[in-house]
Amino acid sequence: MPIVEAHILQGYSPTEKSRLSSALTDAIRFVVPAPDEAITVMLHEYPSEAYARGGQHRQPAPALPDPAQIVRDYLAAMEARDLDTAQGMLGDGFQMVFPATQPMTDLSELIAWSKGRYRFVKKTYDGFDAMHSGGVAVVYARGTLYGEWMDGTPFEGIRFIDRFEISGGKIVRQDVWNDMAEVRAK
Incomplete structure (x- = not known):
């Protein structure tokens, strides 16, 4: 039973997070012969002030349109x-x-x-x-x-x-x- 954990910055809508979870499930199914219900996707959200790259706090990138x-x-x-x-x-x-x-x-x-x-x-x-x-x-x-x-x-x-x-x-x-x-x- 595959378990995928993804870390994202806060700011994505429920619809965008649902799209991301579905896309990650699909990516797993390309390789692992598990049914969808056996694949667990967990999204961990962090506030932007809890993240820095190059010493700079970052905002989440806008989600791409469907x-x-x-x-x-x-x-x-x-x-x-x-x-x-x-x-x-x-x-x-x-x-x-x-x-x-x-x-x-x-x-x-x-x-x-x-x-x-x-x-x-x-x-x-x-x-x-x-x-x-x-x-x-x-x-x-x-x-x-x-x-x-x-x-x-x-x-x-x-x-x-x-x-x-x-x-x-x-x-x-x-x-x-x-x-x-x-x-x-x-």
Whole structure:
């Protein structure tokens, strides 16, 4: 039964501490074959005046935003066609790659590219998976697409996976995979 103890400065909200406990539990599960209920995480909090580094008292760093929530908010803005909000969630050097496309760096490129493909498309989500890899947060959004082809014929149940990279609270990359071309070819 693994027991993990972490020492943190006071100042994090209950939600942030819960996120930290879940992330530590997940990290243990990557290596140790224990069920979640067998993993104990204890957070020990200390007031900032009880901690010094380099002779200086320090304040806790602000918690990073939940990367899965960033992706949810971005996708909701895109579906609502609130492009200004969605664009504001993108970081410097942002790239998105869809099947059979070159990387796009601006949402207007995506809108122009998709105009001749369908009248509209929306997503039903089966889940969001978040992890940390190579210095960025990685979020996978998965589910199915539904909408209407250009001739007005409805479609649904088309599988998709979107992979996002988040750095500094901003989306810096989006890769999209889906079965739209295969379904359309039928």
